[in-house]
Amino acid sequence: MSDSENRAAAPYLDAEEASKIYFLPNLMTAGNLFCGFVAVIRCIQAKFASSAEGMATEYADTIARTPAQFYEQAVWFILAAVVFDMLDGRMARLTQKESLFGKEFDSLADVVSFGMAPALLVFFLLLSPTADFPLVRTLGGLVGFFYLLCVAIRLARFNVITSPLLRPSENFPKHDFLGLPAPAAAGMISSIALVITRHQMTELAILLPFLLIIIALLMVSNIHYPSFKRIGSKTRIDFRTFIFVLVVIGAVFLFHYVAIALVFLTYIFYGIYRHLRKGKTANESGN
Numbered sequence: 196m197s198d199s200e201n202r203a204a205a206p207y208l209d210a211e212e213a214s215k216i217y218f219l220p221n222l223m224t225a226g227n228l229f230c231g232f233v234a235v236i237r238c239i240q241a242k243f244a245s246s247a248e249g250m251a252t253e254y255a256d257t258i259a260r261t262p263a264q265f266y267e268q269a270v271w272f273i274l275a276a277v278v279f280d281m282l283d284g285r286m287a288r289l290t291q292k293e294s295l296f297g298k299e300f301d302s303l304a305d306v307v308s309f310g311m312a313p314a315l316l317v318f319f320l321l322l323s324p325t326a327d328f329p330l331v332r333t334l335g336g337l338v339g340f341f342y343l344l345c346v347a348i349r350l351a352r353f354n355v356i357t358s359p360l361l362r363p364s365e366n367f368p369k370h371d372f373l374g375l376p377a378p379a380a381a382g383m384i385s386s387i388a389l390v391i392t393r394h395q396m397t398e399l400a401i402l403l404p405f406l407l408i409i410i411a412l413l414m415v416s417n418i419h420y421p422s423f424k425r426i427g428s429k430t431r432i433d434f435r436t437f438i439f440v441l442v443v444i445g446a447v448f449l450f451h452y453v454a455i456a457l458v459f460l461t462y463i464f465y466g467i468y469r470h471l472r473k474g475k476t477a478n479e480s481g482n
Contacts, residue, residue, distance in 0.1 A: 219290065223283035224301050230276035231308025234269040238315040241265030263392045269316055270392075273385040274455070276308035277378045298357070302350040309381035310346035314339035316388055317407055320400045338404040345411035346377050352415075372420040375413040379420070379462055383410060386456035393452060413463065419473075420466040 241262040280301070287297055321335040356373065387406060391399050 220283045220287035220297050221300060223279050223286055224297065224304050227276045227279035227283065227301070227308050228304035230272045230279060231304065231312050234272035234276070234308065234312035235315055237265045237269035237272065238312065238319050241269065242319045263395070266316065266320065266392045267389060269312065270385040270389040270452075273308060273312050273316070273381055276304075276312075277382050280305065280308070280378045295359075298354060302354055305350055305377050306343075306347055309377040310343045313381045313384045314343045314407075316385060317342075317400075317403045320388055320391070321403060335404055338407050342407045342411045345414045346380070349374050349377055349414040370422055372422050374416050374418060375410065375420055375463060375466065376422075377414060379459055380410045380414055383456070383459040383463060386452060386459055389452045390456055410463075413466075418466050418470040420462070 244262040244265055283297070283301060287294075318335050318339040352373065384403070384406065388400075388403065390396075391403075
C-alpha cells in the first residue's frame, strides 16, 4: 500500500470535535497558566528587590519586603500550578470532556509554569551569590535555557506519543509517563529553592544549576514514571500503602515545604529505582 493510500485510510479526527473548549478542564489549565505567569512576575520583582536598596516602591509593603519573600511567593505559585495541572486532566477524564485542544492548551501552559518560571527562579537565585563571577552567570543562563528546552521537548514528545492517530506501543505504556513529568520536575526545583530561601542558605544556590541539568535529562529520558491516572474514588489499595499515604500527608502537615521537597525527591528516585529493577529483571530473564 502506498503512502497516499495509507493517508487516505487513516482515521482522521473531526476538526470541530478536536477543537472544542470544555469549560471546567480548561478553566483549570487557565489557572495553571495564571500561576505560572505570576511566578515569573515574582521572580522578576525579587531581582529588582535585590538590586534596589530598601525596595522603596508602592507594592513593597503590601506584597513582600525582601527578595526571599518574592522568591517564596514564586515557589508557592509554581506549586499551585502543579495542583491545577493535576486537576485539569482528572476533571477532563471524570467528565469525559477530553479534547486535543485541551491537551495542546495544557502543554502551552506547562511551558510557562514548569519551564520558564523554574528556570528564572534558579537563574535569579544564582545571580546574587555569584555577582562577582560573570562566567558563572553566563553558565547559569545557559543551564536555565537547557532546562526550558528539555521541558518543551518533553511536552512535545508527550503530545506526539499520546496522539489518537498513533498505534499503541509497548514502549509507551498507557498508564505511565515516558520521562519525568514537567510538573514533578518544577515541583522538585521550586521546593528545593524554597528550602534554600527559607533557611537563608543562598550560598547553596550554586548547586541549583547541577540539579537543573539532572532534572532536565530525566525529563527527556526513557525512564517510565507512574502517572496515577487510574487512581479514583473506587481505587483499592493495600494496608501498607494506605498507611504510607497517611504518613506522607502527616509529614506535609508538620514539616510543610521540607516534606514537599522529599515527596518530589521520592517520586524521582522511585522512577529510577523501578527502571533499574525492570532492566535487571529483563537481563536475568534473558540469561
